[in-house]
Amino acid sequence: MASYDDDENFGSYGVVGSFPKDFGYGPDEQDTEDRSPSAESKPRILLMGLRRSGKSSIQKVVFHKMSPNETLFLESTNKIVKDDISNSSFVQFQIWDFPGQIDFFDPTFDSEMIFGGCGALIFVIDAQDDYMEALAKLHMTVSRAYKVNPNIKFEVFIHKVDGLSDDHKIETQRDIHQRANDDLADAGLEAIHLSFYLTSIYDHSIFEAFSKVVQKLIPQLPTLENLLNILISNSGIEKAFLFDVVSKIYIATDSSPVDMQSYELCCDMIDVVIDVSCIYGLKDGEGSCYDKESSSIIKLNNATILYLREVNRFLALVCILREDNFDRQGIIDYNFHCFRQAIQEVFEVRFKAQNLGANLQSSSGSLDAPAANGIAGSKPI
Numbered sequence: 378m379a380s381y382d383d384d385e386n387f388g389s390y391g392v393v394g395s396f397p398k399d400f401g402y403g404p405d406e407q408d409t410e411d412r413s414p415s416a417e418s419k420p421r422i423l424l425m426g427l428r429r430s431g432k433s434s435i436q437k438v439v440f441h442k443m444s445p446n447e448t449l450f451l452e453s454t455n456k457i458v459k460d461d462i463s464n465s466s467f468v469q470f471q472i473w474d475f476p477g478q479i480d481f482f483d484p485t486f487d488s489e490m491i492f493g494g495c496g497a498l499i500f501v502i503d504a505q506d507d508y509m510e511a512l513a514k515l516h517m518t519v520s521r522a523y524k525v526n527p528n529i530k531f532e533v534f535i536h537k538v539d540g541l542s543d544d545h546k547i548e549t550q551r552d553i554h555q556r557a558n559d560d561l562a563d564a565g566l567e568a569i570h571l572s573f574y575l576t577s578i579y580d581h582s583i584f585e586a587f588s589k590v591v592q593k594l595i596p597q598l599p600t601l602e603n604l605l606n607i608l609i610s611n612s613g614i615e616k617a618f619l620f621d622v623v624s625k626i627y628i629a630t631d632s633s634p635v636d637m638q639s640y641e642l643c644c645d646m647i648d649v650v651i652d653v654s655c656i657y658g659l660k661d662g663e664g665s666c667y668d669k670e671s672s673s674i675i676k677l678n679n680a681t682i683l684y685l686r687e688v689n690r691f692l693a694l695v696c697i698l699r700e701d702n703f704d705r706q707g708i709i710d711y712n713f714h715c716f717r718q719a720i721q722e723v724f725e726v727r728f729k730a731q732n733l734g735a736n737l738q739s740s741s742g743s744l745d746a747p748a749a750n751g752i753a754g755s756k757p758i
């Protein structure tokens with residue numbers, strides 16, 4: 378039977394091929410104890426789904442830099458594994474990886490405690506397998522969780538789609554979407570909204586999906602989007618992503634549509650910059666391979682440029698722009714400077730709110746204390 382204790386490895390990365398938690402980051406003078414919420418008060422993202430659907434693999438690949446092939450050797454999870462994601466001061470949450478065989482009717486399953494402070498519930502369905510059982514479990518999980526906490530965001534990952542043809546992917550998504558919503562309607566639970574994503578750990582789709590899940594939990598998202606819109610329209614930039622460097626999830630982007638190829642290029646750029654800096658960068662004493670000097674320009678063969686700038690120790694701005702527009706690098710850099718300052722102010726408002734005793738663990742389970750919407754007009758770009 379599954380037990381629900383904390384994993385003894387809680388907070389450590391005892392897995393082959395995973396990096397220590399501070400990988401790439403030096404110590405942060407600003408990240409003092411009183412600024413970061415305690416592990417228990419951080420909002421939660423729950424990973425649920427049938428056995429072998431790929432929950433642990435997702436968590437390891439996105440947050441622990443495990444390579445997808447290594448997940449073949451992951452052992453089945455037999456108790457809740459809690460993982461504290463504190464690698465970004467903006468994105469602070471816990472992921473709870475549940476064993477596939479979890480039984481809601483088990484008396485040790487405390488649904489009030491588990492769903493109470495939960496921000497998002499990700500339900501993983503193996504698209505390469507028969508998904509009827511998974512759909513039944515999805516229905517049971519969602520209706521149970523909704524009863525305890527109607528503010529939970531329900532996210533369904535139709536996973537392992539690397540094995541499916543494009544047509545098959547669309548058809549599977551349509552079928553799962555239809556059946557899951559029909560089940561909810563039959564039970565009178567139309568109010569529950571499910572979001573669906575096609576994912577695989579073998580490409581960037583899992584990072585993209587996780588980005589969207591995390592973004593829904595950031596109350597300042599409209600402010601960040603707004604800042605990015607102002608930045609790109611005044612700097613001749615085509616597309617800009619604000620990345621959490623370690624996980625490569627983007628916490629915001631401008632409001633133009635995201636195309637997968639641009640996102641992949643930007644992810645690859647982060648990998649290149651971090652890898653080269655870690656291998657060849659100077660590391661004197663406490664220094665880190667990603668710091669405020671970090672920036673990079675990569676010219677592509679289609680007259681576009683990738684431009685990366687450090688925003689703070691956790692976040693990087695990665696932009697795609699036309700080579701011609703880069704002639705005015707001075708203006709871009711000046712605008713970036715203003716952008717960075719505005720982002721810092723967003724953080725400051727948050728920290729102040731925390732220090733005033735604002736409770737980070739809002740009942741909606743969102744990632745931050747009160748929204749800092751006053752920032753948008755603070756620094757004209």
Ligand SMILES: Nc1nc2c(ncn2[C@@H]2O[C@H](COP(=O)(O)OP(=O)(O)OP(=O)(O)O)[C@@H](O)[C@H]2O)c(=O)[nH]1
Pocket residue numbers: 426427428429430431432433434435445447448449450451452453454455475476477478536537538539540576577578579
């Ligand atoms: N093809 C493919 N295989 C995947 C993908 N994600 C995970 N897997 C494989 O699925 C198997 C099960 O993955 P796990 O992460 O252990 O599954 P789990 O849901 O945590 O399983 P339990 O701990 O038993 O609940 C592993 O062999 C993974 O390599 C994917 O996107 N595509």
